[in-house]
Amino acid sequence: MNVEQAQREVDKIITDKIWMYIGGMGLKHKIYDVAMQGSYAKGTDLPASGSDLDIFIIFNTSIPQEERERDGVAIGKYALEEYDPVVKDATSKYVEAFFKYNGYEMEVQVVSTRHLTLEQIQNKTLDGKPITIGMERTPHQTKFMKKELRGREEEVRDLKQFMKDNGLYDSSMKSQGFSGYATECLIYYLRSFNKVVEYFANFKEGDILGGLSGNKDNMFSLIDPIDPNRDLISAFSPIKICRTIFVCQHYRDFKEYPKQSDPIESDSVTITYITTEKDKDILAGQIRKTQKSIIKQLKTLGFIIPTFTVSNSRFTINVPRISSDRIDNYVKLTFGIDNYTIPSTYKDHGVPIEMKNAIINYREANEGLEFIEEDGRLKAIKFRSHIHLSNALHYLCDGGVNLLQKTGVTEDIKSGTTHSVGKRKFENLI
Numbered sequence: 001m002n003v004e005q006a007q008r009e010v011d012k013i014i015t016d017k018i019w020m021y022i023g024g025m026g027l028k029h030k031i032y033d034v035a036m037q038g039s040y041a042k043g044t045d046l047p048a049s050g051s052d053l054d055i056f057i058i059f060n061t062s063i064p065q066e067e068r069e070r071d072g073v074a075i076g077k078y079a080l081e082e083y084d085p086v087v088k089d090a091t092s093k094y095v096e097a098f099f100k101y102n103g104y105e106m107e108v109q110v111v112s113t114r115h116l117t118l119e120q121i122q123n124k125t126l127d128g129k130p131i132t133i134g135m136e137r138t139p140h141q142t143k144f145m146k147k148e149l150r151g152r153e154e155e156v157r158d159l160k161q162f163m164k165d166n167g168l169y170d171s172s173m174k175s176q177g178f179s180g181y182a183t184e185c186l187i188y189y190l191r192s193f194n195k196v197v198e199y200f201a202n203f204k205e206g207d208i209l210g211g212l213s214g215n216k217d218n219m220f221s222l223i224d225p226i227d228p229n230r231d232l233i234s235a236f237s238p239i240k241i242c243r244t245i246f247v248c249q250h251y252r253d254f255k256e257y258p259k260q261s262d263p264i265e266s267d268s269v270t271i272t273y274i275t276t277e278k279d280k281d282i283l284a285g286q287i288r289k290t291q292k293s294i295i296k297q298l299k300t301l302g303f304i305i306p307t308f309t310v311s312n313s314r315f316t317i318n319v320p321r322i323s324s325d326r327i328d329n330y331v332k333l334t335f336g337i338d339n340y341t342i343p344s345t346y347k348d349h350g351v352p353i354e355m356k357n358a359i360i361n362y363r364e365a366n367e368g369l370e371f372i373e374e375d376g377r378l379k380a381i382k383f384r385s386h387i388h389l390s391n392a393l394h395y396l397c398d399g400g401v402n403l404l405q406k407t408g409v410t411e412d413i414k415s416g417t418t419h420s421v422g423k424r425k426f427e428n429l430i
Contacts, residue, residue: 018075031060032115051105057072116136172326266424267340350377
């Protein structure tokens with residue numbers, strides 16, 4: 001038995017048990033469909049690296065979320081009962097099991113969601129009310145890609161393996177790289193693995209794949225072909241995009257992968273809070289805005305987050321030493337830092353010595369402070385409001401939270417945070 005045969009058998013065994021439970025418990029009136037989704041269903045998976053099977057229980061639109069989750073978890077636990085299943089919580093609860101079947105590693109997830117039309121997904125409304133979109137996109141994505149990628153499945157697999165080998169393939173919040181669906185979209189738009197390599201090797205900042213407009217905060221845009229309002233790159237970290245560019249340039253020029261450097265170890269501070277946001281795309285965008293806002297406000301207080309500059313003939317970007325992760329509902333925002341404490345005073349930017357009237361006004365505005373002349377400017381010696389990083393963070397996250405760009409993240413931060421410091425390894429560019 002090869003891995004494909006093992007996958008088909010596991011698919012049938014689990015799906016049959018799901019329908020058995022649904023029938024036995026009288027739940028058929030609640031169910032829209034039960035179907036395999038994801039890469040395996042599209043024929044674009046990498047079975048040699050371990051099978052990942054996603055079986056979706058799609059409830060009718062009218063079934064409330066609490067009921068969907070309750071019944072979906074019960075169905076999943078029954079279907080996977082002999083494989084020690086565990087219940088996980090992401091945008092919604094699902095059941096997962098890892099096991100061996102005829103010698104092959106299997107990861108099976110039984111996921112519950114609801115049926116929504118494409119129009120409802122794109123507009124994010126149901127019965128005239130705004131809704132959060134999570135797994136409801138997946139069945140539409142599977143159907144679309146099964147049709148559009150027919151005959152190009154091997155191109156997708158080559159790209160996925162390339163991304164995986166170079167540390168680019170992982171869409172978790174911790175990694176913020178390419179998802180399986182994002183790689184499929186690249187092949188859908190660019191047609192082949194080689195053209196994807198060329199695209200990134202000749203990268204143009206601000207480019208848009210699949211639409212006329214994208215998220216201006218992103219280095220480029222990759223539009224979801226089933227939802228023109230969704231830019232997949234919103235969930236990517238700048239360092240992953242920069243690494244993709246350099247890997248593709250190296251591969252194009254030398255036909256080999258570049259050697260990867262060790263992570264950079266740095267002093268760091270981590271902010272932990274509980275998120276109320278269920279949509280991972282929205283959360284990723286909010287976190288990026290909040291990180292930028294925290295970096296900006298820390299700088300005004302005298303604390304600098306180290307960056308490294310990435311540039312070529314087409315773009316220049318400063319990449320800060322930051323990372324983020326999510327475990328259940330806990331989100332961790334980590335910042336590399338050069339100093340936990342800073343001097344109690346600093347020299348103001350000042351005014352040019354030759355501007356006599358400005359000098360008079362400047363002295364009056366800073367009456368009682370010491371002054372020095374330096375680099376042709378008169379500068380006041382000012383006192384910092386915070387010299388310890390921990391105090392500065394408490395100020396920003398508690399009393400000074402209104403200084404941060406307002407997002408759902410900052411609203412959650414108001415509810416309470418914990419801070420921790422220590423050595424942390426950050427991704428290097430290559």
